[in-house]
Amino acid sequence: xAAVRFLCQSLFLFFSLSRLALGSSSDVEALLKxxxxxxxxxxxxxxxxxxxxxxxxxxxAGVVCFNGFVTGLRLASMGLSGNIDTEALNEIPGxxxxxxxxxxxxxxxxxxxxxxxxxxxxxxGNRFSGGIPSNYFLNMDxxxxxxxxxxxxxxxIPESLAKLSHLIELHLEDxxxxxxxxxxxxPSLVSLNMSNNKLEGEIPASLSKxxxxxxxxxxxLCGSQVGKKCGVDAMAEDSIGAISNRSNPNNAPEHNNVAxxxxxxxxxVLLLGVGAIFILRKREDKFNVLGRENLDHAVEVxxxxxxxxxxxxxxxxxxxxxxxRGSQNGKSAASMGELVIVNDEKGVxxxxxxxxxxxxxxxTGGLGSAYKAVMSNGVTVVVKxxxxxxxxxxxxxxxxxxxxxxxxxxxxxxxxxYYYRKEEKLLVYEYINKGSLLYLLHGDRGPSxxxxxxxxxxxxxxxxxxxxxxxxTELASLDLPHGNLKSSNILLNPNDGEPLLSDYGFCAVxxxxxxxxxxxxxxxxxxxxxxxxxxxxxxxxxxxxILEILTGKFPCQYLNNGKGxxxxxxxxxxxxxxxxxxxxxxxxxxxxxxxxxxxxxxxxIGAACTESVPEQRPDMKEAIRRIEEVQVEGSNNEGGGLxxxxxx
Ligand SMILES: *[C@@H]1O[C@H](CO)[C@@H](O)[C@H](O)[C@H]1NC(C)=O
Ligand SMILES: *[C@@H]1O[C@H](CO)[C@@H](O)[C@H](O)[C@H]1NC(C)=O
Numbered sequence: 176x177a178a179v180r181f182l183c184q185s186l187f188l189f190f191s192l193s194r195l196a197l198g199s200s201s202d203v204e205a206l207l208k209x210x211x212x213x214x215x216x217x218x219x220x221x222x223x224x225x226x227x228x229x230x231x232x233x234x235x236a237g238v239v240c241f242n243g244f245v246t247g248l249r250l251a252s253m254g255l256s257g258n259i260d261t262e263a264l265n266e267i268p269g270x271x272x273x274x275x276x277x278x279x280x281x282x283x284x285x286x287x288x289x290x291x292x293x294x295x296x297x298x299x300g301n302r303f304s305g306g307i308p309s310n311y312f313l314n315m316d317x318x319x320x321x322x323x324x325x326x327x328x329x330x331x332i333p334e335s336l337a338k339l340s341h342l343i344e345l346h347l348e349d350x351x352x353x354x355x356x357x358x359x360x361x362p363s364l365v366s367l368n369m370s371n372n373k374l375e376g377e378i379p380a381s382l383s384k385x386x387x388x389x390x391x392x393x394x395x396l397c398g399s400q401v402g403k404k405c406g407v408d409a410m411a412e413d414s415i416g417a418i419s420n421r422s423n424p425n426n427a428p429e430h431n432n433v434a435x436x437x438x439x440x441x442x443x444v445l446l447l448g449v450g451a452i453f454i455l456r457k458r459e460d461k462f463n464v465l466g467r468e469n470l471d472h473a474v475e476v477x478x479x480x481x482x483x484x485x486x487x488x489x490x491x492x493x494x495x496x497x498x499x500r501g502s503q504n505g506k507s508a509a510s511m512g513e514l515v516i517v518n519d520e521k522g523v524x525x526x527x528x529x530x531x532x533x534x535x536x537x538x539t540g541g542l543g544s545a546y547k548a549v550m551s552n553g554v555t556v557v558v559k560x561x562x563x564x565x566x567x568x569x570x571x572x573x574x575x576x577x578x579x580x581x582x583x584x585x586x587x588x589x590x591x592x593y594y595y596r597k598e599e600k601l602l603v604y605e606y607i608n609k610g611s612l613l614y615l616l617h618g619d620r621g622p623s624x625x626x627x628x629x630x631x632x633x634x635x636x637x638x639x640x641x642x643x644x645x646x647x648t649e650l651a652s653l654d655l656p657h658g659n660l661k662s663s664n665i666l667l668n669p670n671d672g673e674p675l676l677s678d679y680g681f682c683a684v685x686x687x688x689x690x691x692x693x694x695x696x697x698x699x700x701x702x703x704x705x706x707x708x709x710x711x712x713x714x715x716x717x718x719x720x721i722l723e724i725l726t727g728k729f730p731c732q733y734l735n736n737g738k739g740x741x742x743x744x745x746x747x748x749x750x751x752x753x754x755x756x757x758x759x760x761x762x763x764x765x766x767x768x769x770x771x772x773x774x775x776x777x778x779x780i781g782a783a784c785t786e787s788v789p790e791q792r793p794d795m796k797e798a799i800r801r802i803e804e805v806q807v808e809g810s811n812n813e814g815g816g817l818x819x820x821x822x823x
Contacts, residue, residue, distance in 0.1 A: 202228055202245040205266035206238065212260035215279075218253035239272065241788060242705050247272035251297070254279060261286045269704060276300050276322070284328070288315055295320040299346065306330030312339055319745055320344040324368065332357055332374075341731075343745050347372065356382070356396075363742060365749040369393065377405045514603070515573065516592045517580025521605055522552045526594065529558065529603070540663075541693025542678075542685070543599075547606055555606035556591065564600050566686045572600070579680040582649055586642030588666060588675040604677065609669040612720075613662035617729050629764040629774065630807045632724050635674045636777065639665060640802040642676040643717060647710060647795045654708050655682040659694045660716035661733055662723055682708075695719075698732060700787040711789035714798055718784025721802075722747055725778055727761025744785045751782060770807065777805050 203224075210222050221236045222228070229240035239247030246269045256279040264270060264287070271293060277300035284307050287296060291314045304327035312318065312335035321336070324346040331354040332347060344366040345359065352372040359367075360381020367382065368389050375395025382389075387400050397405040514526040532548035539545070543561040550556060567575070576593045583589065594601040612635065615627060643657060650656035657679040666675040682690065687706070691697045699712035722743040723730050731740030750759050756775045757765065764774065780801045786792045793801065 202267050202269075205263045206235070206245065208263035208266075209260050212257050212263065213255045214257040215254050218250075218255070241269070242701070242707065244269040244705065246270065246704075247274070247295075249274045250278070251276040252278070256280055258282070259285045261289055265289050271295065271317075273297065284311070284323075288312060291315055292317050294318060297322040298326065299324040301326055303328060307333045309334045312336050316340060318342060319363075319742075322346040323350065324348045326350050328352060330354075332359075332369075337361070341742055341745070343742075343749050363746065365746065366753070514592050514594045514601075515576065517577050518589045518591050520589075521554045521556075521591055522550075524550050524552060524554070524592070528552070529556075529601075534558070542659075542681070542689075555608075557604045557606045559602045559604070561600040561602060563686065563689050564681070564684045565597065566684050566689075569595055569597075572684055575680065575683045576602075579650075582645070584642060584645040585668075585673055586638045586676060587645060587679070588677040607666040607668065607675060609667040611663050612665040612667065612674065612724070615667065616662060616723065616727060627763065629767040629770050631672065632764060633773075633777070633805060633807055634672065635665075635667075636721055636724055637802055637805075638674040639676065639717065639720060640799045642674065643713065643795060644799045646676065646679050647713070650680050653680065653682045654710070655690075655694070655696045655712055656680065656710060657713045657716070658682045658685075658690070658696045660713060660720060661695045662720055663733075664695075665720070695733065699789070701789050707789075709789065710795060711792050714784050714792045714795055715789075717795075717798060718781045718792070719743065721777060721781030721784065725761065725764070725774060725781065726759050727763065744782075744787075747778060747782050747785075751779070773805050773807070777802070780805070 206222060206228055207224065210216055210219050213219070216222075219236055221234075222238075226235070228235040228238045228245055229243050234240060237248055237250045237253065238245055239249055245267050248264075248270070249272075251274050255275070259275070259280065264273070270290060272295040273287065273290075273293060274295075274297040276297045280298075280301040280303060282303065283305040284298070284303055287293065288311050293315060294317050296318065297320070299322045303323075306329055307323075309331065311333050312321075316339060318339050319341050320343060321339075322344065325348070328347075328350040330352065332352050334357045336342065336345065337357050337359045340361055340363065342359075342361055342364055345364060346366070346368045348368040348370040350372050352369070352374060354374065355376040356369065356374055356379055358379050358381060360379055367385050370388065370390060371392035373395070374390075374393040376397070378390055378396055378398035378400055383400070385400065387402070390396055390398075390400050393401075397403040514524070514529060516523055528550050529548060532550055534546040534548045537545040537547050537557065542564075543559055546558045546560070548556055548558055564572070572593075572595055576590065580590055588604060588607065590602050590604050592603040594603075639660075643660070646656045657676065658681055659678045660676065664676065664678045666677055667673070668675050681694065682696075685694065687697075687708075690708075691702070691706075695716050696702070696712035697708060699708070699715040701707045701709075702712055719730050719732050722728075726741070726743055726746070728741035728743055728746075729739075730743045732742070732744070734740055747756075747759060750756055756778055757771055759778065760771075760774055765771070767774075780793075780798065783801075784792055784798055792798075
């Protein structure tokens with residue numbers, strides 16, 4: 176065990192050290208090159224060849240660092256001018272935020288669009304001028320905040336801004352932009368200003384949530400926000416024929432259709448994710464091609480027993496196919512090794528039981544696929560067939576499985592057994608028929624969902640926190656005691672409604688490469704950027720789950736391709752900065768107006784847990800303490816109602 180851990184740590188240390196050595200020196204060169212491109216660099220006197228931007232007693236002025244890497248430049252109000260060397264900027268791999276506010280830069284917008292990982296760009300208060308190419312922002316899909324206000328930009332607002340799916344803030348006010356407003360209106364957008372330009376035509380319906388002060392000072396604009404009806408001319412001009420009689424529902428404006436289409440698309444993406452499991456049930460042979468991104472193998476969906484029994488889909492899979500392969504090699508099932516029971520609370524069974532049982536595909540995910548099977552002793556189990564998991568050898572694997580098999584906590588689902596082969600591993604768990612939190616939040620809109628109220632959600636959050644506290648104590652030697660906390664890995668105990676954490680403790684058996692592809696804790700910002708993982712990554716995952724439960728939105732953080740879902744972290748941050756927290760809550764809980772204060776408290780805890788800098792996150796203990804302090808306010812009756820809901 177010590178050896179495993181040592182290996183684990185030294186690997187990460189190796190990564191960190193090699194990045195540190197390479198990263199910083201190239202950052203130094205790039206920054207000095209950048210400085211050369213500025214005129215009047217008095218404010219940057221600390222940028223010298225004989226010091227380092229991030230280390231030492233005096234970090235360089237305006238340089239934002241994280242773990243020894245440059246991640247941002249905060250060069251506001253430094254009297255800078257000149258031609259910003261974007262090639263130098265491009266040599267700083269960790270760069271995510273750029274702030275050049277209130278300087279004296281002039282001329283056309285520099286080629287910042289080569290910095291495709293940029294998240295934030297502030298250029299406000301300079302004298303940049305000229306048009307911005309329509310496709311300028313096309314490859315900058317990470318952009319969340321774009322501030323171009325207070326310059327002298329002319330021409331049309333670039334259409335490509337409408338393609339930035341993570342855009343939260345867009346400030347174009349006080350320029351000379353002209354023409355129509357493109358169809359910007361991505362749901363992520365929460366802060367917008369286009370005042371004081373030369374814009375004209377109808378304000379797109381997709382921007383109807385923004386008030387008059389966002390559009391003022393544009394003589395040619397029309398729409399309810401600016402108190403000016405769009406006339407017949409505008410109607411004729413508008414090729415989509417966007418303006419029609421709003422009181423006539425059969426003739427809804429095209430823009431609304433666009434918004435509706437976008438919404439439908441999001442729904443389809445979500446449904447596809449959840450639906451994949453159902454499709455998979457029918458197409459077991461192709462289970463490895465679908466649903467990989469949004470669903471983990473751990474999604475246990477309640478399958479009506481009628482489906483199960485009447486459709487003769489009781490194909491033997493998993494163990495079955497491996498036995499076929501085994502016999503091709505001239506080996507019998509008996510020589511394939513044993514199913515090792517690590518937890519006998521649900522009885523003892525062997526590999527033959529498993530192979531005889533009718534199996535049903537439940538789903539597939541980054542680590543493997545899952546099947547449901549009823550054993551001869553009557554216990555229904557989920558068999559997870561895992562890929563790789565070869566970070567350690569057979570003995571190491573055995574040790575880890577026995578360790579997690581020994582865990583007992585009301586909020587932790589302990590595996591029952593495992594089966595080891597170099598090429599694949601089977602893990603056997605008790606089947607929990609109430610399904611996962613993912614399914615409850617996003618998959619089912621039936622009557623029981625309506626009762627998924629605030630007390631029920633708070634209880635789930637607190638149960639998750641207790642389970643995490645237990646794992647962080649019992650598996651404290653792991654870098655990631657859980658490692659894969661997300662709503663699809665949180666099951667609900669049908670007896671008491673308590674959440675059950677599943678798929679934890681794999682960090683010791685999954686290689687960092689496989690983990691980075693398949694385990695959610697590796698999606699914490701510090702892991703994505705610097706390959707640094709620690710128990711704080713689990714805190715980040717806990718934060719995402721909290722925000723997911725409060726907002727009822729599917730977090731885009733769960734997806735690998737960044738398409739679909741809601742960036743709950745940014746959304747919550749923006750709303751908090753504008754004191755609009757209450758608009759975020761899932762309408763199904765927001766009606767409990769007595770409890771809004773408590774919901775806000777929990778929201779702030781979720782936001783703290785998802786801070787991008789791990790040092791700014793509470794540790795697991797502190798997070799749990801704060802979560803436990805949140806109360807169901809208003810009445811105690813609600814709690815009673817909750818009980819009966821779950822006692823069904
Ligand atoms: C938009 O910008 C104008 C001009 O700078 C300002 O007066 C107004 O308050 C801004 N509105 C919002 C909502 O930011
Ligand atoms: C449009 O709506 C108004 C009321 O908002 C109504 O008086 C008018 O008849 C409608 N026109 C058409 C063509 O439906």
